[in-house]
Amino acid sequence: MSYTLTGADGRPYTSARKGTWGGHRGGRIYGRLDCPAALRAIARGGYVKNRVFFANEGTAVAAGYRPCGACCRELYQAWKGARDRGEPWSP
Template sequence: MIRQIDAGVDEASQKKQLRKLIRQGTIQYAGYIPGKIYGRLSCSSGKRMKAKNRIFFSNEEEAILAGYRPCGHCLKERYKMWKLTHSK
């Protein structure tokens, strides 16, 4: 996992490094640190977050092991299953 702010010294270099990792297939999912939510890179909800709140994962297993839950927008079915197993 890699935080966006750790990918470079400024936002331009961070984006360049992250694009490279995405093209290589190293990064497949993005997460929202404060809410501990992960989702697809194409998710419109994820694209609105601030760089300091963004983290990237190589796969879903890595996100889940880090304690993140599926996004209710781009991973609806996985979120429904998560909600069923984590409801109080």
Template structure:
């Protein structure tokens, strides 16, 4: 049986293979990261959008290092902190 691999985005914004799935999803064009069950992302995916620009991260540290910001919908507190720091 072959082990499943996942493609995640690293801090250097380059994809790499991992045996562990990502814990966060993101959108490559808008550079936003959020929870995998984010209602906003799932709604957009259901309408047929977002999928071609979808990326996944191992954790929040890597998402931030790659230059992504928190989603205002599923991570409102983290988004407010990010926004106030801008």
């Protein structure tokens, strides 16, 4: 089986391995695959057409995505604080 993941350059590629992080292309947000906020959006019929997957968290960040405030609360707070101070952020 093959999977479509998003690379650090933001482009899709085929992988033999499943992604470990999910994201939303429109909001440029990444989070856990079991994120309750994402699962609620999917259950309502939204989110799916903009869903992307990443091999790891570093790839999501390199592609310009930020942590989800629902499932990655501490990472989100760190990202937000760095953004508010005008500093670069890395997990």
